[in-house]
Amino acid sequence: MKIVVLMKQTFTTEARIELDGSGKPNDSKVKKVVNPYDEFAVEEAIQLVERKVAEKVTVVCLGPASAEEALRQCLAMGADEAVRVDSAGLEEADSSVVASVLAGAVKSMGYDLLLAGYVAVDDNAAQVAVRVAELLDIPQINVVSKLEVANGTATGWREADGRTEVLEVPLPALVTADKSLNKPRYPTLPNIMKAKKKPLEIKAPADFGINPPASKTRVVKYELPPPKSGAKIFKGTPAEAAAALVKALREEAKVV
Amino acid sequence: MSNDILVFVELQNGDIRKVTPQLVSAARPLAEARGGKLHALLVGEGIGELARKAATLGVDSVAVVEDPSLADYTAEAYAEAITQASKRLGAGALLFGNTSIGKDTAPRVAQRLGVGMISDVTGTISTGGNPIFKRPVYAGKAVTHVEVLESSFVISVRANSYPSAPAAASPAPIQSLAVAPDPSKIRTKVKEVVVRAAGKVDLTEADIIVSGGMGVKGPEGFEFLRPLAEVLGAALGSSRAAVLAGYIHPSHQVGQTGKTVSPSLYIACGISGAIQHKAGMSTSKCIVAINTDPEAPMFEIADYGIVGDLFEVVPPLIEEFKKLLHG
């Protein structure tokens, strides 16, 4: 069984966001990492190989050359090979374009199980993986906190609002990871060294016969939230402070 | 392309989800700008009663798809039913709540229709020409304005971002659509659905949230906060640290790796205000911080604060709210 994992390189969540001269987030100063949700997907794939359920893990990323660092990280965790699909010209592409490129790449590589994080923490769109599943015409189990794979089927425990769904799908299928799926490992030094020799291929969309379509949505502006002036602090005894707070919530904020 | 707009009416525990009238108020100006009608769509089985309820949402028409394949929710069956229904109705734009079901189904519908989608919308910038919507990115540290470039599109809307549309005086007409997913194309099997009683109010849709962190000191600390939540009709939230410490079930977690919430009032009790926590609640309309540490980062984004021990502050707070709300 072959597993393909979709991975995106994102800002660390601690990163300070600043806008550059053109009004776009300035990424030159921030540290970039494997999208935390994709890290759960990579870990799950590696565990499936360790449990002898799968044979091979390929990690695919649409991104610039700098994303190779994140792919090496996945290889150091234990993935077998990596593919970077070059994003030149697609820097501003929307989810529909990204999905069409990734679907084309995944299709030509072949896979039995497709894994991904359910959302990327930078753009917060949660569209790409599901769109890829639709393009590949495969079923999905989305936002999974526990996964079992056996006999050509995947069973996933999906955390939904107020309930847990246990779903079974035949392979090939897409499974996207939630945070509680596993605990990603830290690569050991020997594995970091080994990862340097593992295959990392660089492709262009055209290598998969894909001519990326035009975006259907476009970011026209980034804004930083206005800095809050700091809280109005109510002093005095707990009873006095509580009374003043409730008064402000009623009369000033008008929320109760 | 058609000018009509379709609002997907999500059903949960035998009722219409609270985000639905908010979708109607997001959709109405879009429909007016396009000169189109506003349809509400319900899918499921045995949902006639709920369709009658949806008829008072303030929409122009209600469409219902009923089929045994839709009795249990699956993305495959729902995406197919919604896609077929939107084509049948000639709807050009579709609105979903950014709920679990919205996240699971809306991108599939968008892809099946071959249209663009904007997820987790928190506001409308403009409706004329190409509509432009607002949405948070980078864990709430920036906001983008996103334009749709084609007349057909899908958006998913964060709960509590729009006011609820007022109920209509007279009910809209209801039509039943004879569309059904092809059962041979539904590969997903629902083995089990475990409904969690995470409290009566759903966290993501709650208007008020009382949230606790490590400062509550233990599971009994959440029991201590519960009467405050009850007097306000609020949902109970928590930090991740409190979840990891086993104080409360993970379904209460707010933050980057928990629920994203946007209530009108968020009361943070004994929560330091780590960036990952703020990521899930910074768009709350009014934030209150109660913390012993005057340097706690939560005070930076709070509107109001009390520097003090929550175990001393919460009891008089409950009394004050009781006086105010229950006379």
Ligand SMILES: Cc1cc2nc3c(=O)[nH]c(=O)nc-3n(C[C@H](O)[C@H](O)[C@H](O)COP(=O)(O)OP(=O)(O)OC[C@H]3O[C@@H](n4cnc5c(N)ncnc54)[C@H](O)[C@@H]3O)c2cc1C
């Ligand atoms: C990848 C990643 C994802 C994460 N995702 C999330 C997430 O989704 N949600 C989340 O919340 N966190 C998340 N975290 C964890 C986050 O970084 C913080 O560790 C966590 O939010 C801290 O929780 P806390 O505020 O309850 O605890 P602490 O930081 O320990 O703060 C406790 C606070 O309580 C105050 N206090 C103590 N006693 C009292 C008292 N008697 N009365 C009043 N105040 C008191 C203290 O002054 C302190 O400010 C994530 C971290 C990482 C690395």
